[in-house]
Amino acid sequence: MEDQRPYELVPLQRLLRTLDEETRLDLEAMPRFIRWFDHERLSSFGGLTARQLVQDGRENDVARYLATVLKGFIG
Secondary structure: OOOOOOOOOOOHHHHHHOOOOOHHHHOOOOOOOOHHHHHHHHHHHOEEOOOHHOOOOHHHHHHHHHHHHHHOOOO
């Protein structure tokens, strides 16, 4: 029998609560945000994903990183 657990939303919810309203609105237009959150390894954080960082209690770091990326300061 295949495991059918629902997607674990708690880390994502913690991150979204940390973000300011403008950044949250920008993310609505960002395609594939969930895939990025789960799979994109962030070189700025030693190759950890945003999900891993949030699970380690670093949602503020991810929120600042996202705000910076969305404002175009990181290439």
